[in-house]
Amino acid sequence: xxLRTKIRNIKDFPKEGINFKDITxxxxxxxxxxxCIDQIADQLKDKEIDIIVGPEARGxxxxxxxxxxxxxxxxxxxxxxxLPAETISAEYELEYGTDKLEIHKDAIxxxxxxxxxxxxxxxxxxxxxxxxxxxxxxxEVVAISFFIELEFLxxxxxxxxxxxxSIVKF
Numbered sequence: 001x002x003l004r005t006k007i008r009n010i011k012d013f014p015k016e017g018i019n020f021k022d023i024t025x026x027x028x029x030x031x032x033x034x035x036c037i038d039q040i041a042d043q044l045k046d047k048e049i050d051i052i053v054g055p056e057a058r059g060x061x062x063x064x065x066x067x068x069x070x071x072x073x074x075x076x077x078x079x080x081x082x083l084p085a086e087t088i089s090a091e092y093e094l095e096y097g098t099d100k101l102e103i104h105k106d107a108i109x110x111x112x113x114x115x116x117x118x119x120x121x122x123x124x125x126x127x128x129x130x131x132x133x134x135x136x137x138x139x140e141v142v143a144i145s146f147f148i149e150l151e152f153l154x155x156x157x158x159x160x161x162x163x164x165x166s167i168v169k170f
């Protein structure tokens with residue numbers, strides 16, 4: 001199945017000039033959603049994985065079913081104030097300003113093998129911050145996987161030194 005054909009493009013969202021890649025059309029199609037998770041899992045099948053980490057919010061949608069399929073745990077990375085236990089945080093750059101992500105202090109044990117999963121690789125800022133949180137806790141990032149990669153934004157360059165996988169490229 002060509003998943004590229006299942007992704008809806010929304011012109012000028014969230015602002016003029018952006019061609020938004022909407023994955024809700026994939027998520028609602030049981031066959032397309034299964035194919036998405038299966039293809040990402042296939043890229044990771046030879047990896048030793050303890051934990052899948054997904055950043056808020058669409059990383060949850062891909063990461064949780066992937067963790068289930070691979071027999072790994074799932075850890076969410078969230079915006080400030082959303083996690084109930086003690087956290088650590090990392091700040092990252094946005095087009096205008098900065099944002100912050102948090103992870104529970106006890107989410108990753110030193111030496112655990114971790115895969116970071118998100119729906120889309122654009123500039124790489126969100127995932128780079130997620131990787132820094134994992135490494136601060138002593139986790140080893142063995143791969144970073146995306147459903148979609150916007151190659152023209154060169155986010156892969158921000159993640160240099162890591163294995164980066166994606167299944168649909170624009």
